[in-house]
Amino acid sequence: MVSRRKFYLFLFVFLLFLGIVVWAQKNFQPVQYNHKLHVEDAGLSCTDCHVNVETHERASIPNIAVCGDCHDDPETDNAEIKKVVSYVQEESRIPWQTVHRVRDYAYFSHRRHVTLGQLECETCHGNVSARELPFEKPYVEINMSWCIDCHEQRAVTTDCYACHR
Numbered sequence: 001m002v003s004r005r006k007f008y009l010f011l012f013v014f015l016l017f018l019g020i021v022v023w024a025q026k027n028f029q030p031v032q033y034n035h036k037l038h039v040e041d042a043g044l045s046c047t048d049c050h051v052n053v054e055t056h057e058r059a060s061i062p063n064i065a066v067c068g069d070c071h072d073d074p075e076t077d078n079a080e081i082k083k084v085v086s087y088v089q090e091e092s093r094i095p096w097q098t099v100h101r102v103r104d105y106a107y108f109s110h111r112r113h114v115t116l117g118q119l120e121c122e123t124c125h126g127n128v129s130a131r132e133l134p135f136e137k138p139y140v141e142i143n144m145s146w147c148i149d150c151h152e153q154r155a156v157t158t159d160c161y162a163c164h165r
């Protein structure tokens, strides 16, 4: 009997754990944002939303000032759009998680790679225009050998001080 009770206890804990994992994944970002719909169907370009990408180190993730241009009508059946509209109306920021991150001790600049280096977003972030769900992990794992490999291929500096200033 005791072992049976233990079994059910184990099963309960296991299912609870599984439930939490699934829930956490689904709710990783506050809104189920869909790139495909906005880029391919609504015809927006990357820079309409990631406004700093050509001029700054950080690309920036758009928030209510941008979303509010199109999503200000609470009369909608779409639960995800409802969420966006209520952030807009309450003037509270959408708490996006940033997924792609370089450690603080290394220097990376979008301007350098996008504007000067003429690299496409897809090279580092994959086919974003086809994504229907938010990012949960980076498209490629960001580590030093990823940076160095491309620099070697394209005859860009691999001097330590270029990235570790």
Ligand code: HEC
Pocket: 031, 032, 033, 034, 037, 038, 042, 044, 049, 062, 063, 066, 067, 068, 069, 070, 071, 078, 080, 081, 084
């Ligand atoms: C230029 C207009 C425009 C802007 C700006 C815009 N959207 Fe949208 N969005 C649309 C259109 C068009 C649709 C699809 C039609 C609809 O259902 O309203 C849509 C649909 C959505 C949906 C529903 C997705 C689905 O799969 O059904 C979400 C969620 C959403 N937008 C979030 C956002 C967020 C978050 C922002 C700001 C970062 C944003 N939108 C900015 C035009 C826009």
Ligand code: HEC
Pocket: 046, 047, 050, 053, 057, 058, 059, 060, 061, 098, 099, 100, 101, 102, 103, 108, 110, 113, 114, 119, 120, 121, 122, 123, 124, 125, 142
């Ligand atoms: C050479 C590779 C590379 C290219 C090309 C590139 N990115 Fe990035 N992206 C990164 C890296 C690395 C990070 C993490 C940067 C950090 O932590 O500062 C990042 C982070 C981001 C982020 C996270 C938030 C932020 O503010 O930085 C967004 C959004 C983004 N990129 C969008 C874009 C868009 C849009 C383009 C094309 C116009 C683009 N990226 C081109 C490598 C790249």
Ligand code: HEC
Pocket: 102, 106, 107, 108, 109, 112, 113, 116, 117, 118, 119, 123, 124, 142, 143, 146, 147, 148, 150, 151, 154, 156, 157, 162, 163
């Ligand atoms: C897909 C290729 C690619 C990847 C991946 C890449 N880079 Fe670069 N990087 C370039 C190119 C091309 C340039 C030269 C841009 C130009 O013309 O100024 C460059 C330039 C730089 C520079 C300026 C170098 C100088 O001459 O002072 C720094 C710093 C830098 N990258 C850091 C990074 C870091 C950090 C990473 C990884 C997080 C990274 N890069 C990943 C292609 C890449």
Ligand code: HEC
Pocket: 029, 033, 034, 035, 038, 039, 044, 045, 046, 047, 048, 049, 050, 061, 062, 096, 097, 098, 099, 100, 101, 121, 122, 125, 128, 129, 133, 134, 135, 136
């Ligand atoms: C309507 C606004 C909008 C447009 C247009 C748009 N994005 Fe985004 N992007 C977002 C939002 C909101 C997020 C955060 C949620 C997510 O991950 O999907 C995001 C996230 C990202 C990220 C991950 C950021 C992180 O956390 O590291 C990348 C990379 C990115 N976008 C690239 C692109 C590229 C490339 C294009 C053009 C093909 C593009 N985006 C067009 C709104 C937009």
Ligand code: HEC
Pocket: 102, 103, 106, 142, 143, 144, 147, 148, 151, 157, 158, 159, 160, 161, 162, 163, 164
């Ligand atoms: C093109 C850019 C680039 C160059 C050049 C570069 N690094 Fe790095 N390095 C990075 C990035 C980005 C990280 C952070 C990786 C991460 O977040 O895991 C890093 C991490 C490190 C670390 C931490 C441990 C590790 O391996 O993650 C050390 C130590 C280091 N670099 C030393 C060096 C030395 C020494 C040189 C010169 C021989 C050098 N780096 C050249 C981009 C660069």
